[in-house]
Amino acid sequence: MPPKDWTVLSSRSDRSNRFLTLRTDRALSPRTGLSSDFVVFESSPWVNVIPLTSQNEVVLVHQYRHGTRTVTLEIPGGLVEDYDSPAGAARRELQEETGYVDTSLISLGTVYPNPAIQNNLCYTFLAKDVYLAGEQNLDKNEDIEVILKPLDEIPKLIREGDISHALVIAAFYRFYMEYLQQGK
Structure with missing residues (x-):
């Protein structure tokens, strides 16, 4: 039963x-x-954004995470504020953390970060043809370095543990298994 x-x-x-x-x-x-x-x-819900340039480079961020007391390699993301929609939060976080903006935003779905102890969702988006539009706008608790990596290097970065954040890996799963395999 x-x-x-x-x-x-x-x-x-x-x-x-x-x-x-x-x-x-x-x-x-x-x-x-x-x-x-x-x-x-x-x-509140969270968002993750896979920002992809027209040259098929992923805009990644190195940032300090206090829970593990380490610098991690991730995609931009953050909280959906009360005044935001998930898509609006994705665009805001992308610009604030990297200075990049998108020309097209596509939903890749949602996951529960940890349903055993959390009640929120994490929305994942693909931001296509992103371009640098200005400076980062970091808050006082953010220390972020922006780096670009070719899209075809992402699986290796995950396999070798350079990308180890579970929600970032889930986002790339959605991208590779559901978005690319559907031929979009």
């Missing part, structure tokens, strides 16, 4: 900041009849 949804008995917000709210739920298992506490990170 397939699993069923659990009944939420109570829910309380424990703390919050600009990026997330920490929530504790008490839920009842339909299989065992026992209740348990679950911690959930509530967050």
Whole structure:
């Protein structure tokens, strides 16, 4: 018999900041009849953007990530703010983090970043024929270097661990397996 949804008995917000709210739920298992506490990170949706130039180069960013205390190689991305649509947030994050803008934005779909402990979606977009239109506009917690890599090097960067961010890998999966294989 397939699993069923659990009944939420109570829910309380424990703390919050600009990026997330920490929530504790008490839920009842339909299989065992026992209740348990679950911690959930509530967050606005996120966006990731694969920016591709007309020369088939991907605009990537090196940036410091405090969770791992390392600099990672990623694609631009960030929060969907209250005033934004996912597509608007994708365009805003692309410009702010890289100075590039797109001529065409294509949705590649959504994924749940971690449904065990998070409630949000991550939207992925392909930004086609991007071009440098100005300077980066970084916030005080961003330190980003922009680099361009040929599109055909991306699988190697993933295989060798240079790109290791799970959501970035998921974005490239969508691009390679669903966008390119459909002949777009």
